[in-house]
Amino acid sequence: MTIRAVVKGVGHYLPERVVENKEFEKSLDTxxxxxxxxxxxxxxxxxxxxxxxxxxxANAALAALEDAGLKPDDVDALIVATSTPDNTFPSCATMVQDKIGMSAGFAFDVQAVCAGFVYALTNAHALIVAGTAKRVLVIGAETFSRLMDWEDRGTCVLFGDGAGAVVLEAQEGAGTAQDRGILSTDLNSDGQFRDILYVDGGVFSENTGHLRMVGKEVFRHAVEKLAKTAHAALEKAGLGSGDVDWVVPHQANMRIIKATTQRMQVPLDKVIITVQDHGNTSAASIPLALSVGKASGKIKQGDLVVTEAIGGGLAWGSVVVRW
Incomplete structure (x- = not known):
């Protein structure tokens, strides 16, 4: 018998205000x-x-719970991946726990910027496999609009706000690649590249700061590292690119998505793409895309899904899951 962390439900939430590209023409040379x-x-x-x-x-969490047919107290653990928590502490996760009426269990944050949801999903998987939790609510949520330098056209047009959530549940599997649930994970980081994507603020500087990015360097590392981590996770699961039904990538920009999936040898019609409507929502982008992919009828039970993401740190990784 093998314990698998199976996707039980998904959901997402987007703020009401929609900002079209044309709005930036009023204040920027773009x-x-x-x-x-x-x-x-x-x-x-x-x-x-x-x-x-x-x-x-919280809104995304409630949507995912409804999709799973569960109540907040049916969940043992709650993990929030975010780089934009409400406060330095307590954790965003404990605030969500209170907001949704989850009166038991435990909650904590994971911070790996745009790779945060992949890191959180891997932690949730480990909790379930270890028997520490039977059900885990995993959320990616960001308000990156509050980190923008509105005079920097190279960054402020890229990011948006939103949240997505996934409910994972322990189920028995046969121990093969045909099992439903998370089949493999692959996490990586390298702090020597921390200066190409960061926020120039924090507790030490006594201000929130703004996002700073060396775009060309981030692009180069993203394409190389995302394809490599996806192949590594597939290999761990005993699978290859030809087995993939859907790639659900971090929605950074279309050029990175196209270049990465080309290296993965996965056609673009097998990629869930939401960047056109959401921008880069950092840790929220993958669960948002998963929720949209399911709601649109694309992702179905039994499909093999690969998620991959890279963020400041640099931190990157991937998860292979059979829906």
């Missing part, structure tokens, strides 16, 4: 055509004043 051509982004959502990361996360 335009809709330039943004679309370089990123594939057409619009994104921004949180309203007072709309916190924990609120976005």
């Amino acid at each position: 335009n809709d055509e330039w943004i679309r051509a370089r990123t594939g982004i057409e619009r994104r959502h921004f949180a309203a004043e007072g709309e916190t990361t924990s609120r976005l996360a």
